[in-house]
Amino acid sequence: xxxxxxxxxxxxxxxxxxxxxxxxxxxxxDEIRISAITVAELFRSAHRAAPPLSIRRQRFLERALExxxxxPYTEKAAMEHARLWAAMESTGQRIGMHDLILAATALxxxxxxxxxxxxxxxxxxxxxxxxx
Numbered sequence: 001x002x003x004x005x006x007x008x009x010x011x012x013x014x015x016x017x018x019x020x021x022x023x024x025x026x027x028x029x030d031e032i033r034i035s036a037i038t039v040a041e042l043f044r045s046a047h048r049a050a051p052p053l054s055i056r057r058q059r060f061l062e063r064a065l066e067x068x069x070x071x072p073y074t075e076k077a078a079m080e081h082a083r084l085w086a087a088m089e090s091t092g093q094r095i096g097m098h099d100l101i102l103a104a105t106a107l108x109x110x111x112x113x114x115x116x117x118x119x120x121x122x123x124x125x126x127x128x129x130x131x132x
Contacts, residue, residue: 002030002031002109003027003032003033003114003130004034004038004109004111004112004113005034005114006102006113006117007038007042012116014057023132031111033068033071034071035101035106036072037098038102039065042057042061043061046058046061071109077104077105077109078104080105080107080108081100081101087125095121096120099117103121112129113127
């Protein structure tokens with residue numbers, strides 16, 4: 001199975017509220033990656049924090065990048081993003097742009113999104129979401 005880890009999961013791991021290593025061990029046979037938009041969200045958080053928190057966060061994220069392959073925002077993902085965006089707008093449903101990009105990336109790559117915010121993604125047809 002392929003998984004895309006959302007930023008909230010890594011944040012909870014960094015705050016030591018989630019044993020991400022244990023979750024990863026329980027999915028050792030699976031393909032677990034993060035999306036480019038998740039990298040942007042997390043590094044933005046590190047840049048906005050005051051030292052020494054900013055330094056600790058940046059080090060945590062650099063280690064995460066050594067562990068996880070980053071899935072780029074490709075042309076195919078952009079097309080899926082546009083389709084989802086239009087569909088959501090036409091029905092009056094709202095979801096954050098970054099979440100929509102993550103969902104599009106997951107759909108385009110056939111991955112399941114791993115997040116503590118599964119409810120936010122519930123309106124996206126065809127998307128599989130699990131909590132860690």
